[in-house]
Amino acid sequence: EFTNDELEVYETSFHKHVAPRCFQRLLALAEWRQVSAGEDIGNPKEMQLVVAGACELHVDGKPVFKATKGSFINLPSIQRPSVAKAAGNAVPVITATSTSKLGVKAIVDTKVLVWKLEPLLQHLAQDDAAFNGLLHIVNDALLKNVHLRDQTQVNKRYAAYLKKVITSHRDTIPADEKMALTAWREANAVSDEEHQDALASLGWTQEEYDWGAR
Known part of the structure; x- marks a missing residue:
């Protein structure tokens, strides 16, 4: 039987691909960890899952994207195993390398579920259901992370576009420029939050x- 926290993690991140009993086996390998805002939690020997709070992933000190609830950090790169025979049984052989060399820092107080990669991979070699899940x-997650990295670049381009419009019109935004900005946002899936962050960075x-001037 799951605790409330365990059930929430299962329903948020595992239920599509992992059966409950299999998830229990994976949970037995994990530890819960509470980290404080500003704490660096990047560890290439661990796989982490953000349960509550948020972390910022960065390269060379520059933010790349934000990992929020349900985001995995430092997932191993596992491939379909080749088949070996040991004692008459087919045993998966797993090659694993980190998919990410990003630094990770908690933005706010954050709870993460942590797996040490070495024992996790050893378990996956013996648990076919867990491996497949x-x-x-x-x-x-890789597809999601690629999208997030791409969207971060889109948001940066929007912020630069917004800055160009505002500075070129001396702190005013003509109606036709606002229409063009809105169309660009909609076409490139720039969220209201990202739009407001871009405005705030320009002091707007x-x-x-909305008024078109300040």
């Missing part, structure tokens, strides 16, 4: 933007 999770509020 985690393989699907890894592939899903949403109300001033």
